[in-house]
Amino acid sequence: MTKARLRNRRGETVxxxxxxxxxxxxxxxxxxxxxxxxxxxxxxxxxxxxVVVLSLEEYEALTPRLEDTLESxxxxxxxxxxxxxxxxxxxxxxxxxxxxxxxxxxxxxxxxP
Numbered sequence: 063m064t065k066a067r068l069r070n071r072r073g074e075t076v077x078x079x080x081x082x083x084x085x086x087x088x089x090x091x092x093x094x095x096x097x098x099x100x101x102x103x104x105x106x107x108x109x110x111x112x113v114v115v116l117s118l119e120e121y122e123a124l125t126p127r128l129e130d131t132l133e134s135x136x137x138x139x140x141x142x143x144x145x146x147x148x149x150x151x152x153x154x155x156x157x158x159x160x161x162x163x164x165x166x167x168x169x170x171x172x173x174x175p
Contacts (some may be wrong), residue, residue: 066104073122080104080111084164 065077079096086105097103097115104111116124123164145151 066106068104068111068114070102071120078102078104078114080106083107083112086115088166118134 064080066080067075068078070076078101081089081093081096081103083105093103093115095107097117097120101117101120103115105113105115145157
């Protein structure tokens, strides 16, 4: 069995066991055993890692991060929308879209050196 260099859940580069696609197909039980024991196993095709098999523990360690990131982005978006609901922000938005294209072009031309 050869090794492949991949990143683990902490972002560290580690060497992991590999199985060729044919070996994985013929010995899937061994692939599962290795994934449980080591956390991650790579399956190669033409000597390049193409797929990884993760233990349930590794998978669960990765998935909460995605949910946390999404929740964080949702919070930032909600806060941004909240700030846009002020009367000043609404007035600025109306003023922005009320400007004519000719006035915008004139101002842009006036700023050129």
